[in-house]
Amino acid sequence: MKFSYLSTTMALMALLTACDGDPAAPDYGSNPQLPEQERGLLPSMKIANPAPWGDRQPTVPEGYNITAIATDLGIPRQTLVLPNGDILVAEGRGGSAPALRPKDVIAGFIKAKGTTSVKSGNRLTLLRDGNGDGVYEERTVFADNLNAPYGLALVNGQLYVANQDALVRFSYRDGQTRAEGPPVKVTDLPSEINHHWTKALAASADGRFLYVGIGSNSNITERGLSAEVDRAMVWQVDAQTGAHKPYATGLRNPTALAIQPGSGELWAVVNERDELGPNLVPDYLTSVREGGFYGWPYSYWGQNVDPRVRPQDPQKVASAIPPDYSLGSHVAALGLAFSTPAMGAQFADGVFVGEHGSWNRSVPIGYKVVFVPFRDGAPAGPPIDFVTGFLGEDGNTYGRPVGVTVDPRGALIVADDLSNTVWRITPPQQSPAAEAPPRPSTPTPAGNPPPNYPPS
Template identity: 65%
Template sequence: MRARLLLTSLLAATALAACGSGDESLDQTGPTPKLPALDQTLVPPMKIAKPEGWNGELPTVPEGFTITPVATDLKIPRQILILPNGDILVAEGSGGHAPKLRPKDVIAGYIKSLGKSSVKGGDRITLLRDANGDGKPELRTTFIKDLDAPYGLALVNGSLYVANQGALLRFAYSDGQTSIAGPGEEVTKLPSVINHHWTKSLAASPDGSKLYVGIGSNSNIGERGLSAEEDRAVIWEVDAATGSNRIFVSGIRNPTALAFEPTSSQLWAVVNERDELGAELVPDYLTSVREGSFYGWPYSYWGKHLDPRVHPQKPELVKTAVAPDYALGSHVAPLGLSFASGAGFPGFAQGAFVGEHGSWNRQHLAGYKVSFIPFAAGKPAGKPKDFITGFIKDGKARGRPVGITYDPARGALWIADDLSNTVWRVTGPRALAMRAPVSPLGGQR
């Protein structure tokens, strides 16, 4: 009975908080977002878009583009890697399961669960082979099984790296291989105690010598204690040969996707920021990853804006906090990042594609789309553009984009959708059929 009364009172508080949930008209994108005053709430204003399914419809893409579901009935697809021969690897899994600390955490967890797939994570990597490029794979097989919530993927010099929630693994790979047996070699363990943010993003340096692993915080703003945050809210640099690692940047709350910008070879990340400061705080962001930088978490946000909830404060550390490069909007939940390269798409030739999984903690839904950030000279240069929309219809969610992978060799963008459990492919006016088909054993035919 007490639990039911608590649930009722917290839901009532949620409704009251929603009445003052912030100015939804504020421009929360770009290098200098307009940050409103703090709006602390007992619980955030929660609204989740309940799943509905596509019912034969498709996401919306720009005129002249085509989107196709290339795989359905997956088990929580997260991130995608395109192999040199054109095969597609899809990491499927769901981890975490951190205990809830506060009654409002229980409510938030319940609300968030309403917007997720009911399918259990696959703990595997699936291979899709579409040798003729028609968007209909001739082969679908389990490539690696018995993993532990795999997320980040990278291929370096004949080795496939997989970031499980608790370890970075290495598997020997040969072109055309359709499965890998065995547990793989452990390169290094990854922080996984409690695992509030379980996803481990991964990117390889252009020369393949270093691997970068994004490790999210273990809480919203450190409420589990500092001991739970050891080696959390950081990006590690890992030596690919030896597995030795070091903290590359810190104070970066949840770096959910990493990618190198092709013209500058600079590492970039998309980051999920903190909750419970209002509908318009704090903006999630896209940023270059500058060695040795501190991005503020948990003591400050967007540079040196103090978070008054954190005690004790560290003013000397906050003085060093750097502001991110580009705000994506508050609570859009970016989980995917990939740069256009080569010729790109018409109108989307140079810049970053971002998969925005979508909000749960604001009354006006945000995200639920793939956006494009134009770049020039290796830096953001303009307002974001919607690239794929239609994931929301009449307030209900038909899909939620996660991993984004642009494939310049085949002129296609691949999207993992972990709500409808689909992998989508987008092709542009320069159709895939105009390009030479790729042999499943590598090279062109």
């Protein structure tokens, strides 16, 4: 019996990792306290136990409204709101990294329990709300036969799609519900092994450059350093020629990219390494500096050396930039979107972050969408829960958030790749974009910040 086998395995693991103790609350913000590295005989694991939503719904802030605008998708990951309000959904499952060690066989089997078993969509689905009533009654397949599409960007009439092996584009005009033909390849993307297969995408405001996030080919170089050529970095791709250069490196798994309105600066959420303990290493949100090196694999959060990497590189460690903002270890941030005043006063200035949720931790963490408030263009304050309830108090997991997108008309679109749903959250007394309230002063999060949070 699969189930008894699994529970035996989990019991064995609980026994072997009991020395880890109960993990303390994780640390947020710009200067997180980093505990000592630790690793039991087996890594702590707590795999999601998927269950259907039934009559339940995710929890949103008081007065906010949430609806499922599309269900039964083929693993929705990232979404894009088009100028006319239509929503594109990238669906698919990528990665074909072979099992190299006995561990990979066992871990692959266990981790698959916490994800959907639906077939990979490998397509873009378009959702349309023709009359603006919040019901997306029209659903068409915009493009099909893609290879695990993930990152999406629309600029200068071109729709860019980051497949797991190539950056491609479609021409797009307003109102289109179907691509006119197969896409044109802009450039190939690194896809050998593809341990971390998702290719995040953002376009510069002028449309000249595209930024592609490429994850590492391992947790921490266990597939060899030669497998990490062109990995764990953000590429800057020339939209015209397809020529690329590394824009920033040492970013283990940059799973979502966004351009900050106003400054034009590139921001990213990055998933950090596992198996150093329940509160290491923090996944983070950061502005991405051109030419910057962010540590992976040699060090984390600046100059904290990772002893698992050989040969070491003290020069690279010395040059590593600490990221801007810790989201907490193992939350698995997969979505990033800058907010607008149309999202309501408390959530007007800042970013939404979709947290897929942990597996490498005995007490699960993440499984929600948080809002990180900004002041003067930088994070200021602890994260505020925006959408929760994906992980039920009964221990079941109903959904796992991935991509988040802000509709400038005043809505947050959240892709959920466990229940294969797209959620739409709207603020109270939703008003048309033209009547959006003026930019409010910095919101103050309700309650006191956690004690660890450094005063800014």
